[in-house]
Amino acid sequence: MTDTEQTPQHVDVEWLSEHLGDPQLRVLDATVHLSFDQHGAHVESGRAAYEREHVPGAAFVDLIGGLSDPEGEAPFAAAPSERFAQVLGEAGVGDDSHVVVYDSVNGIWATRLWWQLGLEGFDRVSVLDGGLAAWRAAGLDTSAGVETYPAATFTARRRPERIRSTAEVEAVVEAGEEPGVLLINALGRDDFARGHIPGSVNVPFAELVDAEGRLRPVEELRELFASVGALDAGRRPVTYCGGGIAATAAALALAELGRNDVAVYDGSMNAWTADPARPLES
Missing domain, CATH: 3.40.250.10 (Rhodanese-like domain)
Structure with a gap:
């Protein structure tokens, strides 16, 4: 190449x-x-x-x-x-x-x-x-x-713009619904329902691939992410999961759709829930 x-x-x-x-x-x-x-x-x-x-x-x-x-x-x-x-x-x-x-x-x-x-x-x-x-x-x-x-x-x-800390995510949550940021939880739908960072949307990493683990066609990915507003040019996606691993699968799928501005909340739920005072939605 x-x-x-x-x-x-x-x-x-x-x-x-x-x-x-x-x-x-x-x-x-x-x-x-x-x-x-x-x-x-x-x-x-x-x-x-x-x-x-x-x-x-x-x-x-x-x-x-x-x-x-x-x-x-x-x-x-x-x-x-x-x-x-x-x-x-x-x-x-x-x-x-x-x-x-x-x-x-x-x-x-x-x-x-x-x-x-x-x-x-x-x-x-x-x-x-x-x-x-x-x-x-x-x-x-x-x-x-x-x-x-x-x-x-x-x-x-x-590239510091590609990673987010707990303090930065807290600032987003405290500001309420911020039009410039979209928090995307990449865990399964049951996990998401049990508790997630306020204001988040859910795109499970397991739904990004087929039964053989291959990435789904771009058209299917586009429909999945568009349904939660992740392709809105006015909002920057920040993906997270349990420990910052599955979140990167969502970041890669978004990159396939031309979103090269995705950040990952590296600490994810492990860091967020370390302080019981931080809010959760369910």
């Missing part, structure tokens, strides 16, 4: 299979395992799953251990720019790379890495539509073990 070509938000397995040998291509597995039980949420690195099976040539990037900030306002908080640049450089991503990200779960960890790359000013990134499941379904070979790319220099240029 040349500099004059626009990097697609998504690529399919056929495209990736044909381009695996491209010298500038960097394929990154961003798998994380998230589970819930009576004790709450549990997060496990997807490194072991990657070592069992991955797209040939892909390197693994640890979103939890490497790209989250343990001192952030909530779990999964985006790592500082310096840390992000170090981890991506060690993974072989340079300023001229074309990165393709995927995961082997439900796609939202791949979109999380897509969003973090964009947050740091890097746009040459695509999400593998359908992830590892689509790669397997196409009958393509996979690899095991650990693979790496030569280390590179990644330059982070953070």
Whole structure:
């Protein structure tokens, strides 16, 4: 891909299979395992799953251990720019790379890495539509073990307009219905009904993809987002979810519709509900 070509938000397995040998291509597995039980949420690195099976040539990037900030306002908080640049450089991503990200779960960890790359000013990134499941379904070979790319220099240029803090979201809520901002909750409809930030609308991330985990056609996405006012040019979407992960899937879908002004509330409900004084609607 040349500099004059626009990097697609998504690529399919056929495209990736044909381009695996491209010298500038960097394929990154961003798998994380998230589970819930009576004790709450549990997060496990997807490194072991990657070592069992991955797209040939892909390197693994640890979103939890490497790209989250343990001192952030909530779990999964985006790592500082310096840390992000170090981890991506060690993974072989340079300023001229074309990165393709995927995961082997439900796609939202791949979109999380897509969003973090964009947050740091890097746009040459695509999400593998359908992830590892689509790669397997196409009958393509996979690899095991650990693979790496030569280390590179990644330059982070953070775009602060793409991330929102709890204080900033509080200001929106306290101001009442603000015509310039639209809060979009990306959790399931039942979760949304149980409690959400006042003034929010709901676009569940699970409704953005089909049964195989591939992004729905643009026409269907447009209808879904238009129905809640998310395509109104006078309102800037701010997406959120439970922990800032599924919110990035909504941000990516909106980018497919030409909304490149989306911000993600990184702390999401984890941060919002940390103070019981903050209001919830149900």
